[in-house]
Amino acid sequence: MKKIVLKVNIHCQKCKRDVLKAVTKLTGINQVTVDGEKGTLTVVGDVDPVLLTETVRKSGKVAEIMSVGPPKPPETKSSVKKPLPPWCYDCQLVPVSYVPYDSGPCSIL
Structure with missing residues (x-):
């Protein structure tokens, strides 16, 4: 499982909806987050970053890979005060x- 962050031109709700619609057709995705203010798409799961980028580009958006790495580990009980x-x-x-x-x-x- 990995966390992939893409830089995507998202200007409005329609752009956000189009990107989400295109990405959710891929298999192996556990979580998708779109941040319109930062212009980022974050995907956590077992999906190829290049395939993800191509899928977003086919939806008509400009996309580039910002980072690929392991997802943030869940917070453990010992770190809770x-x-x-x-x-x-x-x-x-x-x-x-x-x-x-x-x-x-x-x-x-």
């Missing part, structure tokens, strides 16, 4: 003084 226990939200430092019978005062912070 655990919330603090409820008792930690109420923690405060409170000054305490202690005066023993036979010596001077002692302060604990």
